[in-house]
Amino acid sequence: MTRLPLEPLHAVLAATPGFMPARASSVAAGVDQVFAFIFWVSAFFLALIVAITVLFVVRYRRRPGRTEPEPTPDHDTRLELLWTVIPLALVFAMFVMSTRAYFRMTSPEASTASPLKVSVTGKRWSWWFDHPNGKGAPELHLVKDRPAELVLASTDVIHSLYVPEFRLKQDAVPGRFTRMFFTPTMAGTFPVLCAEYCGTDHSRMAAQVVVHPDQASFDAWAREGVDAGASLVEVGKRVFTQRGCVACHSLDGSRRVGPTVKGIWGHDVKLADGASVKVDDDYVRESILRPAAKVVAGFPNVMPPAALEERDLQGIVAYLQSLGDTP
Ligand code: CUA
Numbered sequence: 001m002t003r004l005p006l007e008p009l010h011a012v013l014a015a016t017p018g019f020m021p022a023r024a025s026s027v028a029a030g031v032d033q034v035f036a037f038i039f040w041v042s043a044f045f046l047a048l049i050v051a052i053t054v055l056f057v058v059r060y061r062r063r064p065g066r067t068e069p070e071p072t073p074d075h076d077t078r079l080e081l082l083w084t085v086i087p088l089a090l091v092f093a094m095f096v097m098s099t100r101a102y103f104r105m106t107s108p109e110a111s112t113a114s115p116l117k118v119s120v121t122g123k124r125w126s127w128w129f130d131h132p133n134g135k136g137a138p139e140l141h142l143v144k145d146r147p148a149e150l151v152l153a154s155t156d157v158i159h160s161l162y163v164p165e166f167r168l169k170q171d172a173v174p175g176r177f178t179r180m181f182f183t184p185t186m187a188g189t190f191p192v193l194c195a196e197y198c199g200t201d202h203s204r205m206a207a208q209v210v211v212h213p214d215q216a217s218f219d220a221w222a223r224e225g226v227d228a229g230a231s232l233v234e235v236g237k238r239v240f241t242q243r244g245c246v247a248c249h250s251l252d253g254s255r256r257v258g259p260t261v262k263g264i265w266g267h268d269v270k271l272a273d274g275a276s277v278k279v280d281d282d283y284v285r286e287s288i289l290r291p292a293a294k295v296v297a298g299f300p301n302v303m304p305p306a307a308l309e310e311r312d313l314q315g316i317v318a319y320l321q322s323l324g325d326t327p
Contacts, residue, residue, distance in 0.1 A: 009036040009039075010035075013035075020032070021165045024165040024185055024190060025166035025183065026109065026183040026185055027166070027167060028165075028185075030100065034097045034098045037093065041090055107181060108149065115146070116147070118140060119151050120150050120172065121152075121153050121155060122159030123154065124157065125204060126205060127194075133222045133223070134242065135222050140209040141212065141221055142212065142218075143214065144184055146183065146215065149180070151178075152172040154172040155174065156198075157174065158196050158198065159172045159196050160194060160195035161192065163209055168180055171196060186211060189208050191209075192206060192209050193205070219309070223309065223311075232317075232318035233315070233318045235311060235312065235314070235318075239315055243306060245306075249261045251323065262323055263325055264279045264320070264325070265324065265325045266325045267279055269296050269297075270296070271294050272295040272298075279320075281317050284316060284320060288306050288313060288316065289307070289308070291304070
C-alpha cells in the first residue's frame with residue numbers, strides 16, 4: 001500500500017460514523033488520499049469565505065453618521081499573482097494525486113501472484129460473475145491479498161460496477177470490454193452496486209462480493225456443485241484441460257515437453273534413474289503431487305507440483321485409464 005501523507009486528514013473523516021466505508025482494497029488508500037485532500041481544501045476555503053463574509057457584514061454595516069466611502073479603482077500585482085498561483089498549485093496537486101490513483105486501478109499490479117481473472121456481465125438488472133474454474137455465480141468471489149482482474153461486459157445498456165469498500169467503480173459498456181485491477185486486502189462480504197442509471201430496477205441491481213481469507217477457502221467454494229453428477233472421467237477431463245496439463249502431455253501420442261498420456265495405462269515406463277515403474281493409480285498420483293519423484297527417461301524434470309484435491313486426483317486417474325492402454 002502506498003504511503004499516505006494525508007492519513008491524519010483522512011482519519012478524521014474515517015472516525016465520523018457512517019462517513020467512510022471500510023478500506024478493503026489496494027487502491028482504496030490512494031482514492032481516500034484524493035478525497036481527504038479535496039474535502040479539507042474545500043472545507044478550509046468554505047470556512048475562510050464564510051468568516052470573511054460575516055466579518056465584513058458586521059464591520060462595514062450601515063451606521064448612523066457614517067458616509068459611503070468613494071470607491072477607489074486599484075490594482076495590486078502581488079495580490080493577483082497570489083490568488084492565481086495558490087489555486088493553481090492546489091488544483092495541480094489534486095491532478096497529480098488523482099492521476100496516480102487512477103493509473104493504479106487501470107493497470108495490472110506488479111506482483112508475483114497470478115491474478116484471479118473474473119468475467120463480469122452486467123444485464124438489466126443483475127450481475128453475473130464467471131470465475132476462472134468455470135463456475136458462474138450471481139456474486140463475486142475473490143481471495144484476500146491475491147490480485148484480481150475483472151473484465152466487464154454488458155449485454156444491453158451501460159452499467160457500472162461499484163464496490164464502495166474497494167473505492168472502485170467501472171462502467172460495463174455494451175460492445176467492448178473494460179477492466180479493473182486491484183487486490184482485495186480485507187476478507188469479508190461487501191455490497192456491489194450498479195452506479196449507472198440503467199432503467200426501472202437500476203436501484204435494485206445489487207450483488208455482493210465475497211473476499212475469501214485464503215485460496216483454500218475460495219477453492220472449496222469454487223468446487224461446490226461444479227462437478228455435481230459428473231463421472232470421475234468427466235471430472236478428470238475437465239481438470240486435465242483447465243489446469244493446463246494438456247499443454248505438456250499430449251492426448252494423441254505426440255511428444256511435447258512431457259510424455260504423452262495416450263495408451264500408457266498399465267505399461268512399464270523407464271525412469272531417468274534407470275529404474276522402471278508401472279503406470280497405475282499410485283504412480284499417477286505421485287507424479288502429480290511430486291513430479292520430481294519419478295521422472296520419465298528422456299524428459300526434463302520441469303513439471304511444477306499440482307496440489308489437486310482428492311476428487312480431482314481420482315478424476316485424472318480415471319481419465320488416463322479411460323484413454324486406454326494401447327499406444
Ligand atoms: Cu445497471 Cu444501473
